[in-house]
Amino acid sequence: MRLNECKITCMHIASAPVLPASASTWLPPDDALRSELHNEVHARPSARIRLPALIVYVAVLNEGVSRQAECEHLRQLPGQADLTLERMQGNFVRLRLDGLTVKWERHTEFTRYSIIQPLPEYAGLGASEPDLLGCLALPQYWFAQIPGRTVAAIQLAMVNAPLDEATTLMAQAVAWLGGRTVVASLMGSNPSQLAGPLAEPPNRHGYGHPMGHSWALTQFRLQADGFERMLVIAPEGTSQTRAGRIAARLLELETYRLMALRGLPVAKALGPMLAQSEAALVRITAQLENKSASDQELLDTLVALAAGVERATAENNYRFAATQAYHTLVRQRIAELREKAIPGTQTIGEFMQRRLSPAMATVAATGQRLASLSERVARTSDLLRTRVDIATEMQNQQLLEKLTHGQETQLRLQSTVEGLSIAAISYYVISLLLYGGKALKALGVPMNPEMAAGALVPVVLWAVWRTTQRIHARLHTAH
Template identity: 65%
Template sequence: MDSEINTPSSNLLPDNDAQRILLHNEVHARPSQRIQLPALVIYVVVINAGITREQECEHLRRLPGQQALMPEQLQNNFLQLYLQDYVLRWERHTEFTRYALLQHLPENVQLGAIDPELLAYIALPQGWLAGIPGKTFAAIKLAMMEGELSQADKTLEQARNWFGGNRVVASLMGREGYSLAVTDFRLRPSGFERMLVIMSADASETRAGRVAQRLLEIETYRLMALKGLPFAKRLIPELTTAEQQLSDITAQLENKASSDQELLDTLIFLAARIERATVEHGYRFAATQAYNKLVIQRISELREKAIPGTPTIGEFMQRRLSPAIATVDATAQRMSYLSARVSRASALLRTRVDIQTETQNQQLLEKLTRGQELQLRLQSTVEGLSIAAISYYVISLLLYMAKAGKAAGLPIQPELLTGLMIPVVVWLVWRATRRIHDKFFKLP
């Protein structure tokens, strides 16, 4: 028989992946509790925001015989302590930590008891519950006992006494109705809810543990799912205002009543508000969906059967929880849809602004082109005038030189010689000007 693998590798296999052992043991991280009837479970859930494992470990050390408890023992987010008269279960989750005390139900607490107070029988040291680090989010007293379920309606009538006349919900659970769960989902002055489970005599300890776990998780996940509701209610007026602003912007976009740049600035501001709301509330709304799915799953695992005249736990959740979840869903979808609408409007407006900018740039470019053409024409005109002026001065100089030569006794006629040189001078000046012009335009 193979022994349990505790080492990171085996001589018969390649080296283990770094996460193999961790992932393999994950299914064993929180084993189901075995519960021997009659039993009392005191269950407390606290929000652990800002609370470290070290703080929770320090509080667990206050239990009898646990002074040597070290934070390393809490690294797996699960711990079960077996003390003299009770078992304490500690579980840490992302948002909350839960403590479950399991002890025997006092013998004098019977099925027909009228609104019995169970907190007086808690086996924990005085003040230990009140000192748990964190903020209380759920607290349940779950009593479990054996009873006759062949006539479930009569058993339910006895169980009603536990709830002091409050209206209750009840479910026969299992394919053969091996247990009956009764609760009223009401907070009592002590801060606790109360649940009662009656099981047939042949129910196993493992089955009792699973029933308790499912009922406690249903209430825990129900409350965690509802955490998104206050945020959704606060967000609804903001979304309504944002939708109206977007509608106004769209109307202005159609009739061009305002500057496109002003509309774009308004849209950017609106998009920033919606993005902020998404960042602040997106996780909470997604968590609501996840927790609601867990509630539905746990209820389906109960395999409920109704007792005529009394709603089941699943029916109660369907009527009371579903509208709240629908509100959160609608708010999340509304926020997402509004974000998409703002993005489309922004893209449309940006496109229009870009087209207008491109048109303006094209018009400016055309003006610059026309200016350059005029400048070239003017330059050509100036070049022509320059050729005439330069030629005039050169010919004048030649005339003076010819007159000077005649005065010196040279046999020349200054006017005739100058007249003959005019075409040559003009051509030479024009040629020199063109060469300078060509060199200028060939510069890099």
């Protein structure tokens, strides 16, 4: 029975209409951002670099620089006149030219240009501070006309050499970098493979080498040509993808280091302003405590101080947050190097820890100091507001007491006026009765009008008073 049901089901599926391959019949409709988010991990793939290679890297701040201007600059490259702006919407373009590769990457604050070409023989490991700009395949004016302001410029040479003779190799590397003190790291070391019976022996490609896969050396100094120099030494057989990852980590490490340091001048410039604001806040708090200044004077001073602090926060909050983000990226790139010390040199991570960490601590402390000052200004404002509210309540209470006293006086006056009104109304009523009596006497009615009016005076007074009381009672009932 189950076999027959399976056959029927299969026949039903086979007879179903065939949809185009692009239409998914297994899933609900895609979210609008699904493809974009899914492909984000492939947005900036690492380059494949064949050693020996020379990478000339320039990172520029792109504030005020449009994507159109960068596209027009890339069109100046040979054979790239047809480059479209739509191709650059993904923030990554790789252009393959004759004998070199140009890579363009646009980020939030900066744009990176990487030119990858073969390293000439005269600039190899045996050279002493070789001229690298003279062998570039692109003209000087193309680099000079890159739109933006330079934040990082690096000449990265990647060469092949065995890593066994460390002393000879270090001497050659130092001579290549100009004979000055270098920062060097053995990259790719795996702590689990440094010792033990299960240590993996190196193969012919260098994979799994217990001592790491390459050397990275630099001085972190600007040369006379405006570039920094880095040197990577890897054994023969290093794959092109590994070489590309090594280059990407080193170049990103230096770029993020410089971008993180952009917060340091801002923090230093804020120092005097923060000191003055803190001193002013202390004076305001003392005056508030001693009641040596009027509320209006304190309020004006405090508002001016709060406005200055909030303006500084608005202007520099992004810079401080970006500094922390870039510093996090620097630490991540250092961790990805998996570096190990080369005897006699300082590793890249140690250099960053000793030189970069104090600057990052200064930026973080300044950001916290600014945030703390803003909170203290807010608390002082609350205290002043409380004092003003209490003074306002006291004034309102005094005003209410005056109004109550006035109402009592008005009530007494009203009572006096009501008594006079009863007398006046009674007088007019008696006068009318007197006139009525005189009229009746004139008609022949035997009566004494004056005696009758006098006798009715108490009755009229009581009637008017009673009527007034009833009117008051109705008014109170209505309220």
